[in-house]
Amino acid sequence: MTFSAEKSEAIIEALLSCRLRDARFPAALEASWLEEGVLQLLPAHPTGAVVISAGIHGNETAPVEMLAALLASLMAGEQPLSQALLLVFGNPPALRAGKRYLHSDMNRLFGGRHRHAVPGNESRRAARLEQATAAFFQRVEAEGDLPRVHLDMHTAIRGSRFPQFALIPFHQHRYGAAFYTLLAACELDAVVQHTAPGGTFSHYLSDAFGAQSCTLELGKARPFGQNPLSCFAAVDSAIRALLAGSALPARKQPPMRFFTVAQSIIKTSSSFRLNLDPSVENFTQLPAGFEIACEHDKSWRVDDVAPWILFPNASVAPGLRAGLLLKPDLSPQH
Template identity: 80%
Template sequence: MTFSAEKQADILSDLLNCRRRDLPFPAGIEATWLEEGVLQLIPRQASAALVLSAGIHGNETAPVEMLAALLASLSSGQQPLNQALLLIFGNLPALRAGKRYLHSDMNRLFGGRHRQAMPGNESRRAARLEKVTSDFFQRADAAGVLPRYHLDMHTAIRGSRFPQFALIPSHHHDYQAEFYVLLDACDLDAVVQHTAPGGTFSHFVSETFRAQSCTLELGKALPFGSNTLSRFAATDLAIRALLAGTPLPTRTQPPMRFFTVAESIIKTSSSFRLNLDAAVENFTQLPAGYAIASENGKIWRVEDAAPWILFPNARVAPGLRAGLLLKPAAARFSS
């Protein structure tokens, strides 16, 4: 990662302290702050439109630091830009507070769900992010810029046996092999295919704009200053190559594993119980027949063909997902 650490720190400080400073950019790049923490960069010529988002959850800081570093490199001219780019720093008030969210989980409010949510910071912000993303792709369409990409970068609450992985939203349009090649170049450990629609930002962008969109989980959620960004160097290099229009880096890790969601465990009441140790890691393989959760007489049992658990969390609000059971899937491209 080639960037000025001092400039990165200044950008991050400005974002967190609600200061909008006009950054200089090389000639030929049109830079526009569309909202607080939302920057649009349009070069003279572009062959793709890319949305990069981070901080949709305010306690997930590593991707925010990564985007601040990328922004410093773009501003200084160290990073070439040959694609239309929308940079989104998501939930700034929650980032300032060091909390996952202030009123509602923002990553459950997209696709218009913010209209039924508790009024507050996250519902307002989700609505605005939908609007600026739509405007960005409309501008790219007018200029004849295709394809469309979106990487929504997160970190996970708990540890994981596959620390870095992608979540592909349920979709009806084609996802190209080139997109999986991009994920492969990020040195991700696994790819998980959702099978049902959801309120995530990546699902909204995929469904609404037929974009190649996914959620990236890059390690564990840590406070600002506690992240080791070198762990995500492959993802950073792949993004930079995409922006520059240069060849993607060569994968250095074992082949990615592919999974599909076999069942979503949805909590509907306060009687819900999850029969897992609080320290159990994502992608833990559970024994067939294990009673993983219960609620009002209903019991969820692990199936022999789908023994992996992802995102177990009994503390979610009623109506939300308390875990996913996964089964293996075929690779989506030839490496």
């Protein structure tokens, strides 16, 4: 399935402007907009609570088109819903502008970090998304102690040796085997476990509400209308099975690879230099001893324990992550 650019723009604008406030949903669903682009759908007797978000970065459009198609199926009554569901279209102004963000990287501003950020679109939106998700989970509590799942869908700036992968935020509560079964059903190539808190939306929902949450990276960022959505069919099928409360699709690909973050490369000054070709792919294995980055009198070198590079980016602002070094994890901790 591929959306035309015109159809994508029309659908997204309708969603973001809340022109669907008066849209009809099946009678069994209670529908309400909590914010611009934030829709809550409640069946009569939910068996779980699911948050699905996309468009936290405005230039990552494939997940937004996937959510638009899912919403159309829910409105038509074609998609069964057994879960309390919050659909989040993350950054409306950036989506309209076709930019990653307008003032600040919003996926670094959650968990209250927006209060100390440059005032602007993203700091305001992060605060409102925190309020909307809090309202959703407060509403869900009235239904009992339901399991909570959050999938924050993104696409990556650069190519990847493992094109589709999940990032699990640092967490202190248990992630059950069922959550990893869900990721496997999505036909993901790899799973990366963070080892320190962060300002991402997935970390916020995990930390603040006990959700089993992750960031999904689904291929490369493209403009609206240029996304080969068939490449994400397994993710779409797994999400739809989760929402329906039906059996997950059986995995057909080789087992997922597991990694853990061994080191974060933090840029602290304008003298920072990343010694990698700009075209290097995520999950590239680097030679031991290679000086991957330097600034002033500090140097980062690759060792043979953690040779895989993820998200190298020298252009980030000082104080932000310029790359991650990964080590293999043969026995991932749930």
